[in-house]
Structure formats: structure tokens, C-alpha cells
Amino acid sequence: MSNLLQQIYTIKNEHKKGLAVLIDPDQPSESVLNIVQLCKSHLIDFIFVGGSLVTSGVLSKTLQIIKSHFEGPVYIFPGNEFMIDEQADGILFLSLLSGRNPEYLIGKQIVAAPTLAKSNLDIVPTAYLLIDGGRETSVSYISNTKPIPADKPDIASATALAGKLMGMQCIYMDAGSGALHCISPKMIAQVKKQVHLPLIIGGGIRNAEAALNAYKAGADIIVIGNGAEDDKSLIQTIANVRNTIGHSIEV
Ligand code: 1GP
Numbered sequence: 735m736s737n738l739l740q741q742i743y744t745i746k747n748e749h750k751k752g753l754a755v756l757i758d759p760d761q762p763s764e765s766v767l768n769i770v771q772l773c774k775s776h777l778i779d780f781i782f783v784g785g786s787l788v789t790s791g792v793l794s795k796t797l798q799i800i801k802s803h804f805e806g807p808v809y810i811f812p813g814n815e816f817m818i819d820e821q822a823d824g825i826l827f828l829s830l831l832s833g834r835n836p837e838y839l840i841g842k843q844i845v846a847a848p849t850l851a852k853s854n855l856d857i858v859p860t861a862y863l864l865i866d867g868g869r870e871t872s873v874s875y876i877s878n879t880k881p882i883p884a885d886k887p888d889i890a891s892a893t894a895l896a897g898k899l900m901g902m903q904c905i906y907m908d909a910g911s912g913a914l915h916c917i918s919p920k921m922i923a924q925v926k927k928q929v930h931l932p933l934i935i936g937g938g939i940r941n942a943e944a945a946l947n948a949y950k951a952g953a954d955i956i957v958i959g960n961g962a963e964d965d966k967s968l969i970q971t972i973a974n975v976r977n978t979i980g981h982s983i984e985v
Pocket of ligand 1: 912938958959961
């Protein structure tokens with residue numbers, strides 16, 4: 735099992751919750767450094783690095799900054815097959831199961847596979863489900879796929895279940911960066927109930943209430959990206975939610 739999954743299972747077994755901060759490499763180095771230092775001081779569990787449009791030069795420079803200041807696990811959240819860099823600890827090996835574009839279901843994975851197989855990266859087979867968050871996101875536009883409608887938890891859980899049956903070891907449900915609405919607790923709860931795999935939830939989480947709702951509904955890890963870029967205090971706010979949630983929740 736991948737190291738990342740082992741860490742998530744440890745968090746789950748201790749009845750805790752995890753928090754990942756997503757860093758978009760397409761921002762000034764000072765801003766990356768600022769976020770990384772906050773991740774360090776608030777003991778963020780994981781840093782994810784990525785975005786829909788990232789060139790390898792920028793990725794490398796961003797990973798350099800992160801790895802020289804943050805000792806925790808750093809995973810690439812790739813938008814394409816070029817985003818592979820061994821400075822990271824691992825990579826979410828995503829298949830965009832919510833979409834019907836073969837390039838994002840399997841095409842890019844085939845191009846990346848020989849390089850990944852030779853690397854030391856910890857590879858996490860991940861079913862990636864894009865959920866409608868109220869506006870068109872970069873992922874939806876770039877991948878030329880439609881998200882799962884926000885009010886169709888049955889479709890989300892059937893999709894996640896298909897991912898599990900195909901051997902994927904983790905589910906990432908994402909309303910997309912900058913989503914207007916987060917994924918509903920109802921959808922999170924239904925997926926969690928039907929698919930007993932580590933569940934990562936992201937997209938549009940910008941306050942403590944949204945984080946709490948996602949955790950309570952069954953998210954094991956939540957991801958914050960844009961919100962932390964716009965308001966650096968959000969990292970501490972959500973870390974506090976994660977810290978206090980402890981044994982109070984059983985899902
Ligand atoms: C996007 O899930 C991540 O892929 C984070 O979303 O930037 O909206 O926090 P935000």
C-alpha cells in the first residue's frame with residue numbers, strides 16, 4: 735500500500751481527520767514560501783502541488799521551496815502527464831472517472847506510466863470525481879468533461895464504487911478550484927457509506943463551517959487551495975477544526 739494511504743489509515747484509526755493544502759505553482763515564490771511556512775507551523779498533514787496548467791520548470795522550483803521548508807509528505811496533484819518530479823514524495827495517479835474523455839481516463843496515464851515506474855515516487859491510484867460546484871472550473875474546461883451534477887449523489891457513489899471495483903485505492907471528490915459551492919454533505923455521506931476507501935474532499939472550502947460539514951459527512955482528508963491563497967489565516971482556521979474534531983465524530 736502507498737505511504738500516503740498508510741498515513742491516511744493511521745489518521746482514521748486514531749479517529750482523527752487530515753488536512754491537505756494545495757499549492758498552485760503558478761504564483762510568486764514569496765507567496766509559496768508564506769503558505770509553506772504556515773503549513774509547517776500548523777502541522778498540516780500533507781501538501782499537494784498542482785493545477786490544470788503547470789509547466790515542469792515551475793513545478794520543480796515550487797517543489798524546491800516546499801521541500802526545503804516542510805518536512806511532511808508532499809504529493810503531486812497532476813493536471814497532465816508532464817507533471818512528474820522526484821523532488822516530491824509521491825503522486826496522486828488520477829483517473830478522471832466522472833468524465834468521458836479517454837485521454838483523462840487512461841491516455842495520459844499510459845504516457846506517464848513508464849516514467850513513473852522508473853521513479854521512486856509513491857504512487858496513489860486515485861479515482862478522481864469532479865462534482866459541479868456552481869461554475870465551470872479549469873479542470874472541466876481543460877479536460878473537456880462535464881462534472882457530476884451536485885444533486886446526484888447516486889451517480890457519485892456509483893462512480894466511486896466503479897473506481898473501487900477497478901482497484902483504485904482512494905477517492906478524491908473535487909468541486910474544482912474556486913468552486914462557488916462545496917460538495918454537499920449528503921453526497922459525501924452517500925459515497926462514504928457505499929465505498930469504504932479513504933475519501934479526499936476539496937473545492938470551494940473557504941471557512942470552518944464548510945470544513946466541519948465535510949469532515950462530519952465522512953471526509954478523511956479535506957483540501958484547501960484558493961481560499962488559503964486569498965486569506966492565509968484560513969490555514970490556521972481549518973487546522974483548528976481538524977484539531978478539535980478528534981473523537982467527537984464517528985463515521
Ligand atoms: C482543487 O480541491 C482543490 O482541485 C482545492 O480547491 O482551490 O477551491 O480550495 P480550492
